[in-house]
Amino acid sequence: xxxxxxxxxxxxxxxxxxxxxxxxxxxxxxxxxxxxxxxxxxxxxxxxxxxxxxxxxxxxxxxxxxxxxxxxxxxxxxxxxxxxxxxxxxxxxxxxxxxxxxxxxxxxxxxxxxxxxxxxxxxxxxxxxxxxxxxxxxxxxxxxxxxxxxxxxxxxxxxxxxxxxxxxxxxxxxxxxxxx
Amino acid sequence: xxxxxxxxxxxxxxxxxxxxxxxxxxxxxxxxxxxxxxxxxxxxxxxxxxxxxxxxxxxxxxxxxxxxxxxxxxxxxxxxxxxxxxxxxxxxxxxxxxxxxxxxxxxxxxxxxxxxxxxxxx
Numbered sequence: 483x484x485x486x487x488x489x490x491x492x493x494x495x496x497x498x499x500x501x502x503x504x505x506x507x508x509x510x511x512x513x514x515x516x517x518x519x520x521x522x523x524x525x526x527x528x529x530x531x532x533x534x535x536x537x538x539x540x541x542x543x544x545x546x547x548x549x550x551x552x553x554x555x556x557x558x559x560x561x562x563x564x565x566x567x568x569x570x571x572x573x574x575x576x577x578x579x580x581x582x583x584x585x586x587x588x589x590x591x592x593x594x595x596x597x598x599x600x601x602x603x604x605x606x607x608x609x610x611x612x613x614x615x616x617x618x619x620x621x622x623x624x625x626x627x628x629x630x631x632x633x634x635x636x637x638x639x640x641x642x643x644x645x646x647x648x649x650x651x652x653x654x655x656x657x658x659x660x661x662x
Numbered sequence: 663x664x665x666x667x668x669x670x671x672x673x674x675x676x677x678x679x680x681x682x683x684x685x686x687x688x689x690x691x692x693x694x695x696x697x698x699x700x701x702x703x704x705x706x707x708x709x710x711x712x713x714x715x716x717x718x719x720x721x722x723x724x725x726x727x728x729x730x731x732x733x734x735x736x737x738x739x740x741x742x743x744x745x746x747x748x749x750x751x752x753x754x755x756x757x758x759x760x761x762x763x764x765x766x767x768x769x770x771x772x773x774x775x776x777x778x779x780x781x782x783x784x
Binding site for chain 2: 596599601602620623629630634635638639641642643645647648649650651652653656657660662
């Protein structure tokens, strides 16, 4: 089902077969697939796209058009644009920057870690896998990061200040009390 | 972040009462695991400084519905769990949250609103 919205580009899953016999001749229209909808002057508007085609297209668009060759990494102003460069600066969805460092070990495997956070580290057979796992580990820990809001912070600060108690029980004692 | 190990983690009576109110076992397990992990690393990646002068740190857990504030004493090698609470409830009790109006700020509410048409009563 094609959904048109001026200026916006997105995919929509096609659950229904088209009633138009001309569409039935198309391979994509014979089975449910993705329909790419977007600007009118784009040639692929309104044409069905299978999941495989959509994935290939997103990979093609996500690939760099002018990748940095390996010989020119050192003199290039943005060496991180080459995938094999060990230092990869990235940014989270919330806008905080972080850096992933990935190096090949002597045994041929790749070790990746977040710069400044040696606890988040992963060793994998391929660079891509190591980077993916480390990024996931970091973003999962980042999602737990306390949301920053000045109003909230003021309130929690008041509550923390109000609790002047410095004595209490340890975690093990608490577990024993609760029977956990 | 590299840090000194072997901190003593203390749950205050107020925080203990707040922890007792957690009904979900999964959230409780997560909370105790995270509190226990502070022993080895008092400044984990997910924690954020709330007030650096007072050595207060904060992190969220339970799908960011709960919040934990703790104080780190480097000299005494001690971590004090100051506050644990469901964020929504805490704001409601403090009178900072009202349905439809969002989070209120008491400090700013005392100041006169320059755009308000109501006359300022002195």
